[in-house]
Amino acid sequence: MRQYINEPHEIEKKSFEIIGRELGSIHFPEETDSIVKRVIHTTADFEYARLIEFKNNAVQRGLEALKAGKHIYADTGMIKAAINSRALAMQHIDVLNFVHDEDVIAEAKKRGVTRSTVAMEKAVNRDDVSIFAIGNAPTALYRLIDLIKGGAPKPDLIIGAPIGFVGAAESKKALDELDPYDIPYIRINGRKGGSPVVGAIMNALLYRLGRDW
Numbered sequence: 001m002r003q004y005i006n007e008p009h010e011i012e013k014k015s016f017e018i019i020g021r022e023l024g025s026i027h028f029p030e031e032t033d034s035i036v037k038r039v040i041h042t043t044a045d046f047e048y049a050r051l052i053e054f055k056n057n058a059v060q061r062g063l064e065a066l067k068a069g070k071h072i073y074a075d076t077g078m079i080k081a082a083i084n085s086r087a088l089a090m091q092h093i094d095v096l097n098f099v100h101d102e103d104v105i106a107e108a109k110k111r112g113v114t115r116s117t118v119a120m121e122k123a124v125n126r127d128d129v130s131i132f133a134i135g136n137a138p139t140a141l142y143r144l145i146d147l148i149k150g151g152a153p154k155p156d157l158i159i160g161a162p163i164g165f166v167g168a169a170e171s172k173k174a175l176d177e178l179d180p181y182d183i184p185y186i187r188i189n190g191r192k193g194g195s196p197v198v199g200a201i202m203n204a205l206l207y208r209l210g211r212d213w
Contacts, residue, residue: 015041023049031059035186035204042200051189055175058157058184062131062205065156066091070130072202073123074195075099075116075140079133082199087206096129098122116140121147130156135198138167145174148181158185159201161193168193 019037023046028036032054039048072095074080080095088095098104098119108115116137123129124147132155134141141160148154160175162168172187186201 012041022046034208035059035201038200038204039197042196045192047192048188048197051192053187053189055179055187056182056184058186059205061184062157062186063208065130066093066205066209069093070156071096071126071128072131072133073097073120073126073129074133074135074198075119076136076195078195079135079198079202082196083202084206084211087203087209087211090210091206095133096123096126114139117143120144124152127153131159132157133159133198133202135159135161135193135195136163138162138164138171141171142167142174145171145177148178148183154181154183156184158183158187159198160185160187161197161201163192163194163197165191 016037019040026049027033028049032052036049036052039052040046069092071093072083074095074097076099077097080097083095099115101119101122104115104118104122108118111118114137117139120132120140120143123132124144130153132144134144141162144155144158158175158178160172162171169190172189172193175185175187178185188197
């Protein structure tokens with residue numbers, strides 16, 4: 001009979017051992033180490049070790065928001081599916097997405113803009129949302145940046161990881177515009193990113209607060 005590791009915890013443990021070994025002399029601060037490695041674990045792509053960037057005490061401030069039970073707005077349903085539901089439940093946190101809401105669809109059609117743009121406008125009006133996780137739509141990230149600069153409440157954390165060829169890298173670079181506002185963010189520089197990467201970052205943060213295997 002074929003012999004192989006068949007227990008989820010052991011598979012994950014072995015994977016992280018391999019990642020650490022293959023990173024070799026590359027080391028990360030304790031605060032960010034588990035996040036970077038979980039992104040690599042999710043993608044099997046070591047390039048993320050140099051693409052991921054943390055600004056304005058993003059990890060600590062994100063953890064504080066999660067501890068306080070602040071909800072997450074995600075620009076795709078895939079991000080919601082990627083975040084560990086039991087870890088969310090332990091902190092009494094919901095992941096929201098408004099892209100498919102009828103009012104958002106109607107308003108986007110009326111204005112000739114993306115649903116992600118309108119959905120972001122709806123999200124920033126929620127008092128219980130302070131974490132914005134963006135893995136697909138550059139327009140969502142651009143709109144969030146503009147809303148904050150226009151006086152919208154400051155988020156406790158932005159994860160900027162839109163993926164693609166049109167506006168993805170540029171929208172993440174635009175997060176620099178928020179530096180005067182002291183907004184915490186984690187971004188994936190360049191074209192790479194996506195919902196699985198955002199899910200990996202959120203899971204790494206949530207697991208710091210406890211994990212029910």
